[in-house]
């Protein structure tokens with residue numbers, strides 16, 4: 036018999052979303068030292084951390100009909116497609132070849148070209164034609180934030196160039212290790228060229244109008260993350276499935292310590308259902324998603 040317990044918190048934006056940039060970054064920096072000092076692996080410390088959301092990046096695909104500007108739910112950050120694929124260190128925007136790709140934020144191009152001679156992934160020629168931008172943006176712990184755009188067909192920028200918000204960077208392709216045309220989008224923190232420094236882009240992308248998201252952690256009683264379990268999030272009108280992060284190079288946000296996220300949820304009530312390794316339901320809870328906010332759910336399973 037399993038005992039189940041969960042703590043649930045809604046995390047409130049300290050600033051209006053429309054004022055996100057200066058306010059959110061300033062807040063993030065003022066809370067950074069406190070957050071770092073509070074990074075203790077105990078439940079008490081987690082509860083005390085003041086968390087600032089950072090959904091500040093534009094979507095790199097045009098927000099119009101005919102374009103897939105939502106992330107592909109079958110291979111989310113940390114996912115493995117039931118161990119068929121390597122653990123995913125970014126998210127996919129699946130679109131037709133030569134769909135334009137835009138800068139998620141203003142910044143400087145620090146890499147533009149194919150990665151046949153520069154190791155920026157697990158192997159050479161992994162991302163194919165790829166652009167990396169450095170942004171004037173810091174993580175909660177104070178590290179610089181970068182975005183990466185992989186598997187491009189054409190590249191329209193060059194290294195050293197400054198780009199504006201939503202400036203065109205190139206077009207979607209399937210260069211490098213890619214099955215079919217799509218954009219592989221990463222957020223990296225601290226070291227632009229180190230593929231082991233990614234974070235979950237869902238925590239960084241802006242919400243749709245009146246949408247919010249759920250982020251959470253699934254742990255055992257020792258506080259260890261449980262890898263690769265399926266979680267279903269559903270309401271009367273929507274159903275999303277996600278797996279908790281696989282192991283390896285995938286990173287939780289050091290402050291949030293999440294191991295799953297489901298973004299792009301219209302505000303409202305959602306059922307969260309956790310399935311164990313054999314697909315048996317093992318935990319159920321109702322959570323409320325507020326517009327432009329993240330509802331954080333911590334689920335601790337014990338035998």
Ligand SMILES: [Zn+2]
Pocket residue numbers: 123125126127218219220
């Ligand atoms: Zn990918």
